[in-house]
Amino acid sequence: MTMLVALPILLPLLAAGLSLVLGRFATLQRLLGVVVFTANAVLAVVLLAEADKSGPVVLQLGGWDAPVGITLVADRLSALLMLISMVVMLAVLVYSIGQRITDYGRSTSSTAFHPMYLVLGAGVSMAYLTGDLFNLFVAFEIMLGASYVLITRRTTATRVRAGMTYTIVSLTSSLLFITMIALVYAATGTVNLADLSGKVEALPVGVQSAMALMMIVVFGIKSAMVPLHFWLPDSYPTAPAPVTAVFAGLLTKVGVYALIRTQTLVFDHGESWTLLLWFSVITMIIGALGAIAQNDLNRLLSFLLVSHIGYMLFGLALYDVTGLAGAILYVVHHITVQATLFLVSGLLTRHTGTVALRGMGGLAKLYPAIALLFAIPALNLAGIPPFSGFVAKLALLEAGAEVGTTMAYVATGAAVLTSFLTLYAMAKVWVFAFWGKSKPPHPDPDPTDELIIGTGSTSRTMVSATSALVVFGVLIAVFAGPLSEISTRAATDLLDGGPYRTAVLGEEAE
Amino acid sequence: MLLLVTAHLVLAALLPTVSRWLGRWAFAVGAILPAVSLGWALTSLTEVLAGGTVDESVAWAPVLGLTFTLRLDILSLLMIFLVSGVGVLILCYCVYYFKPDAQSNSRTSALLVAFAGAMLGLVLADDLFTLYIFWELTTVCSFLLVGQDGNTKQQRRSSIQALLVTVLGGLSMLLGFVLLGEQAGTYRISEIVASPPAAGALTSTALVLILLGAFTKSAQVPFHTWLPGAMVAPTPVSAYLHAASMVKAGVYLVARLSPAFSDHTPWWPLIATLGIWTMLIGGYRALFERDLKTLLAYGTVSQLGFLMVLMGAGSHTVAMAGATMLIAHGLFKSTLFLVVGIIDHQAGTRNIDELSGIRRRFPVLTVIGAIGALSMAGIPPLFGFLGKEAAFEGFLESGTTGDLVVLVGLVLGSALTAAYSFRFLWGAFGTKPGVEDSSAPKPSLGLMVPAAVPAALTLLLGVVASLFNALATTYAEPYPAGDHPYYLALWHGFSLPLLLSAVVVASGVGLHLARDRVVRLGGWLPDFLQAQPGYERTVAGLDTVSYAVTGRFQAGSLPTYLAIILLTFVLVPGSAVLTGGSMPEELRLWDSAVQVPVAILVLTAAIAVTMAKRRMTAVILTGVVGYGIGAFFVLDGGPDLALAQFLVETLTLVAFVFVLRRLPSRFTQVESTRSPRWPKVAVSVAAGALVAVSALVFSGARQAPPEASEGFVEAAPEGAHANNVVNAILVDFRAFDTVGEISVLAVAATGVASLILATRRARRPSAAEETEGPRKSREVRK
Amino acid sequence: MSEGPPRSQPSGEKKRRTSLWEEWDTPQEHWLLVGSHRDGRERSLLLEVAARIIFPTVLVLSLYLLFAGHNRSGGGFSGGLVAGQAFVVRYLAGGPMEVRAAVGLRPPVIIGAGLSLAVLTGLAPIFWGEAPLTSAYVSMTLPVLGDVHVVSSLFLDMGVYLLIVGVVCDLLRTLGAGIEEQSPRPRRRPSG
Known part of the structure; x- marks a missing residue:
């Protein structure tokens, strides 16, 4: 059973290597990708069941005990987030395959896409499963490296510049991350997360808070917390739809996960954290305001992504069981919904040939199926019941009211206001794109460009992949009961690091 | 009861298909369920009049307080007469009102039945969140029914106005519910009404927020202007939603909570005045x-x-x-x-x-x-x-x-x-x-x-x-x-x-x-007091604020973004380091005197990079920095590290040279357009200084010798069968990291290939090409 | 670099000072000229002969580094990088066709093979019931070579070696040859 923990990482890496070797055989590459991600999703389910039943599943790699070797840990939080991520990656992969077959025919292979996608999947799994800070850095490197390639692939000269913005900002964040690791190691002599939690307590308070704040900044860049978010709206919209869907759904949430994991396991803040609450408030509001100001559909969705990261930070900052459980629920909900919205946006822009909202119109009558596929996740994101957005948002509001400090109430109010602003932004999209007179589609401006594709054709594969994700999102709402219970259990575990530490370090850990 | 509500929604989902066969008689089919509800309500009449109630509860996510609790009492009964009774009438009326072959019939019938179900759920709800869920469902149905196809500007504007005003109220109501539930210790309406929480600031705030929701839904001043605007909807829709049922929801809520809260301070004055x-x-x-x-x-x-x-x-x-x-x-x-x-x-x-x-x-x-x-x-x-x-x-x-x-x-x-x-x-x-x-x-x-x-x-x-x-x-x-x-x-x-x-x-x-x-x-009412211009000005103001904020912050300039990131890094953790950290007691300036010239060389090269005018110079100086660091490794006793550092530095130099052959030799930014450099210098120096100070502070704060390093040295000979500890770490102790990092190398190579060999990529057979063949040759050169 | 002959020294005092500041890093001679390809252009005899001698030697050195890494300085990274440098020398001497001739497989295939080998080495211990990436130690006596000790992490190192060789060859293929093919070749007169 413990062996299974390494598989979600090693299998995609192996498949990536094989995919590179099989660069000329498109069908084999596609098959490999689909099989591996399905296997990963199944593994995640198994790990989640096991972790929920008997506590964290721990694997010491190489047979070395912590802190000499690297530890992989699958607890409730990791397994749950990995499950959602793998499902989303699978759906986006199918969408992407469908898009490529539609555009270029069945036999065209791509040397870059499938290996990079698999490496990205390996990186995401590694980030969720690792129990070691340096390994987390390596996971980020893997994810980011693959994302650099995916975002600059098949792009135009003007848009590669935005890809470079993303690359350079991410490289800076990696630089700060490794600096931070070096400082942590200098102060404590270990990079194992469970071990750190014991050793950090012995440090002077100033050093502890400096360390915690450094982690906030580093992971804040990755999770697009304001004021570290500027790179996201400039770069995400420039990638093709499936790539943006995966980035938006997964990469930022890995940053949020890293924040949650480090701030709960390594540090113990005691009560709600005012500084982080402030950050969450400005993230929520500025992101939502940014979305309202946009005419580009993908930029609008990117700003909403930034805004809703604020919700998760809000849950974390409350630092109690209900708050953390709400944050976890929100992560689960948001991964799915944001990826779905970007996929739908991809479907739309294929028909309209433009991403400008004012260039679209009347799509509800022309493509009612896509309109429905948009409406459900849009309402979901805006927190309209009975979808998962409402459930997660409610959990956060209840947590905020429970904590009861003035700052918590301010943040709760900001959360409600952001919900309203999100609805306004979604309503704008609906009114401009789906209502009104239909505008003639813009012709395919550049046949080599992967972002604006005005060919007017969407294959059944693409639509089914998107619909499957929409249904998955609805299922999250239907199973809100079990999900909220698992989240609460996960949150309790997080705040009380005992089970994790004992599982990793053995019984002598206190 | 929940079954009845769900049946409405299921029927609504099926109606579009039904209407394809039955045409306008789909409305009549839709009228069946409201009729059933009405009948059921009438049969329960005697029981309710005697003071009894019918309760039902289905758990959804009880951890969050989300339970579908429904309860039939006299108020619900009265509302059902309106919701379902009038609903039946309206749906039958629709059969003859709308054109038989109108395309919108399927949508209108489905939405009307869905709405009827949602209203039914609303009036039966005995749980605050259940009520909210159905409340917002009616908002969505209303939005779609008023907007129809959104063909005219009036339809779009009115539906958006109705949506925004009612959702704003709905959200504040939700917040009020959360606060009220927190105060009362329960989310069940009947229990809250039976033993209401004590009066206080929080309860009053909750009540005001809840009333805000009621006022927006029931079109009280100053939120009333959406209702006349919603009259663009077809008349049966207006009759049902905006006269008989949906707008009554706010009144219903007030009626529901009045027995408990009518003597709380904000309740009666607010309601009476407005x-x-x-x-x-x-x-x-x-x-x-x-x-x-x-x-x-x-x-x-x-x-x-x-x-x-x-x-x-x-x-x-x-x-x-x-x-x-x-x-x-x-x-x-x-x-x-x-x-x-x-x-x-x-x-x-x-x-x-x-x-x-x-x-x-x-x-x-x-x-x-x-x-x-x-x-x-x-x-x-x-x-x-x-x-x-x-x-x-x-x-x-x-x-x-x-x-x-x-x-x-x-x-x-x-x-x-x-x-x-x-x-x-x-x-x-x-x-x-x-x-x-x-x-x-x-x-x-x-x-x-x-x-x-x-x-x-x-x-x-x-x-x-x-x-x-x-x-x-x-x-x-x-x-x-x-x-x-x-x-x-x-x-x-x-x-x-x-x-x-x-x-x-x-x-x-x-x-x-x-x-x-x-x-x-x-x-004669002055303009600023009128409600409709007030709404329009608020929405316009919201748009203006969004443009202003975003335009100000989202500058689109990479140096700005990096500066903000570095500045945040300096200010947030930096202030903690400076205020809470302390320098280590024993500070040596150097371990061996040879380190000094190497350090001077590295620093000089680093500073010279920023002053270089030619790209080649900058690259070479960066290489000097790298070789200098390698020299540090040699001096500190890490030959493997130095070896790898030198080799990698050489390789990257070669790679740079390959690329630089094709670029202009000088950095091409024109002096006059460049922003002043001193802010960038200041920020980078600050960040670098912070890292240096932190390194001192953090290493000085260590309490115990590093367990991991000692473990490596100890386990290498026997456990890893290696005398080279560094290699043992790379391929044995932390082999997982190595596997990860070589994947990154593979990714880097692939990425470079993908960027450079881009022009050889396949092209979509887009329709435009057939008519514009000669364009191909121009594209390739990009 | 496509720039003209070096600038002559300016005459006046003031001109010299500004020119010094502007030109302090201008090289005084040309180096690494492009355009000296095998296909009808300039060839450097010295470089080609030297490359022929150096190439196999450097490769042997890289293999030594690979095998010796576990107990002395070296390892997969160093070995792979040194092998890569050998290919760089060959490319400098002979151009893109040289690289293709030296390595029969497409570089992505080599990269993929290296990565797969490394990961398979990591996965293999599972079949023996151990945690992944556990190293095994095999000690045997071979007829000619005598006592041979093999640690399974050697295979991981070999995967790393292969991958780095593949990466360097890929960089040569793209940065080196790809950029050249893409841009219009300058019509240069042979430099004297």
Whole structure:
């Protein structure tokens, strides 16, 4: 059973290597990708069941005990987030395959896409499963490296510049991350997360808070917390739809996960954290305001992504069981919904040939199926019941009211206001794109460009992949009961690091 | 009960398919479930009148307090009469109202049935969140029904306005619910009402937030302007949503919570003030309208104010009046809307100025319309009169000044109501000089019957006053009754309420006859106080703020972004390091003297990089920095590290040179366009200095020797079978990291290939190419 | 670099100072000229002969580094990088066709093979019931070579070696040859 923990990482890496070797055989590459991600999703389910039943599943790699070797840990939080991520990656992969077959025919292979996608999947799994800070850095490197390639692939000269913005900002964040690791190691002599939690307590308070704040900044860049978010709206919209869907759904949430994991396991803040609450408030509001100001559909969705990261930070900052459980629920909900919205946006822009909202119109009558596929996740994101957005948002509001400090109430109010602003932004999209007179589609401006594709054709594969994700999102709402219970259990575990530490370090850990 | 609600939603999902076969009869199919609900409600009538309730509970996410709890009591029952009863009528009416082959029929029927289900769930909800869920569902249905296809600007604007205003209220209501539940310790409405939480700042805030939701939904001033705007929807939709059911949701909520909270500080003053004001404004505006539907819309606004006051008052007689007016309003408003729909359908216009002679052409219709309008005006022996009498009696009872002020407001409002009722009658059925008499075709029976049924009920319930008495009394039970509880009757003797009613009718007639003078007086309210421009300015302001904030911050410049990131890094953790950290006690400047020249070399090269004018120089200097670091490794005793560092540095130099061959030799930024460098220098120096200081502080803070390093040295020879500890770490202890990092290398190579070999990529067979073949050659060069 | 002959020294005092500041890093001679390809352009005899001698030697050195890494300085990274440098020298001497001739497989295939080998080495211990990436130690006596000790992490190192060789060859293929093919070749007169 413990062996299974390494598989979600090693299998995609192996498949990536094989995919590179099989660069000329498109069908084999596609098959490999689909099989591996399905296997990963199944593994995640198994790990989640096991972790929920008997506590964290721990694997010491190489047979070395912590802190000499690297530890992989699958607890409730990791397994749950990995499950959602793998499902989303699978759906986006199918969408992407469908898009490529539609555009270029069945036999065209791509040397870059499938290996990079698999490496990205390996990186995401590694980030969720690792129990070691340096390994987390390596996971980020893997994810980011693959994302650099995916975002600059098949792009135009003007848009590669935005890809470079993303690359350079991410490289800076990696630089700060490794600096931070070096400082942590200098102060404590270990990079194992469970071990750190014991050793950090012995440090002077100033050093502890400096360390915690450094982690906030580093992971804040990755999770697009304001004021570290500027790179996201400039770069995400420039990638093709499936790539943006995966980035938006997964990469930022890995940053949020890293924040949650480090701030709960390594540090113990005691009560709600005012500084982080402030950050969450400005993230929520500025992101939502940014979305309202946009005419580009993908930029609008990117700003909403930034805004809703604020919700998760809000849950974390409350630092109690209900708050953390709400944050976890929100992560689960948001991964799915944001990826779905970007996929739908991809479907739309294929028909309209433009991403400008004012260039679209009347799509509800022309493509009612896509309109429905948009409406459900849009309402979901805006927190309209009975979808998962409402459930997660409610959990956060209840947590905020429970904590009861003035700052918590301010943040709760900001959360409600952001919900309203999100609805306004979604309503704008609906009114401009789906209502009104239909505008003639813009012709395919550049046949080599992967972002604006005005060919007017969407294959059944693409639509089914998107619909499957929409249904998955609805299922999250239907199973809100079990999900909220698992989240609460996960949150309790997080705040009380005992089970994790004992599982990793053995019984002598206190 | 939950089954019934769900069945509505399932049927709604199926209706589009059904309507493809049955056409407009899909509406009739849709009417089945509301009819079933109505029947079920009627069968439960006796039980509820005896004081019993029907409860049901289904857990969804109990950890979060999300449980579907439904409960049938007298208030729900009354509302079901409106929701399902009127629903059946409306759906049958739709069969004949809409064009048989209209494309929108499938959508309209589905949305109407979904809406009926959502309203049913709303009025049955016994849990705060259940109520909220159905509340927002009705908002969504309303948005889609008002907007239809969104073809006209008016449709889009009105639907957005309705959406924004009601959602704003809905969200504040949700927050209020959360706070209230937190205070009360439970989310079940019946339990909260039975033992309400103590008065306090939090409870009052919660109540104000909840009232905000109620006010937006029920179109109270200043949120009322969405209702007249929503009249762009087809008439049956307006009749159902915006007259009979959805707008009553706010009133319903107030009625639901009043038994517990009517004596809390913010409750009654807020409701009374806004309610009376709404009644007056709505009535006043209705006097100017030329479109019959908008006239009725303002009338609805006014009546909703009236209902708010009645439901929120918290006394026995007034509660009875509230129950009566609730049903009465539902009945006469649906009648009137349906009549207007018939007129519009047959004559093609709703404008007062264009209608004439309807009275002679459609006598039956006139009678129906007259019953409705007179009930609205409060003329005996119609049902509306009973309610009004009860209302006046209720506020006369206590004799307090507050109540008397309210009474004056009600009387004024009722006078306006009477006036616009007469205006309606005159406008719809009167004979206008100079206008041609209508020659519209006769309306079908299918249209007339649904309009006639509520009218008949209005007459019946008015004449046989005691029919409704039991219901009203049961509803008013939570309030203390006093010795002589009120009962509904047409004749109570020569009492003050009767006098007031007479005054009301007389003033109404007077106002209507003097209509020309009144019309001229209108429109004097200064612009900034008017609600509709207020809404528009708020929305425009929101857009402006968004543009301003985003434009200011999202600069699009990479150096700015990096500067902000580094600045945050310096300020946030930096302040913690500087305030909380302390330097280590033993600080050596260097370990061996050779380190000094190497350090000077590295620093000089680093500074020189920023001053380099040619790309090649910058690359070489960066290489010098790298080799210098390698030299440090050698001096510190890490030959493997130094070896790897030198090799990698050489390789990257080679890679750079390959690329630099093709670029201009100098950095190409023109001096004049470059922003001043000193901020960038300052930020980077600050960041670098912070890292250096942190390195000192953190290494000085170490408490114990590094466990991991010792473990490596210890385990390498026997465990990893290696004498080279570094290699053992790389391929054994931390082999996982190595596997990860080589993947990154593979990724890097692939990425470079993908960027550079881009022009050889495949092209989509887009339609444009067939006509523009020669463009290909130009594309390749990119 | 396509720039003209070096600038002559300016005459006046003031001109020299500004020129020094502007040109302090201008090289005084040309180096690494592009355009000296095998296909009809300049060839450097010295470079080609030297490359022929150096190439196999450097490769042997890289293999030594690979095998010796576990107990002395070296390892997969260093070995792979040194092998890569050998290919760089060959490319400098002979151009893109040289690289293609030296390595028969497409570089992505080599990269993929290296990565797969490394990961398979990591996965293999599972079949023996151990945690992934556990190293095994095999000690045997071979007829000619005598006592041979093999640690399974050597295979991981070999995967790393292969991958780095593949990466360097890929960089040569793209950065080196790809950029050249893409841009229009400058018509240069042979430099004297």
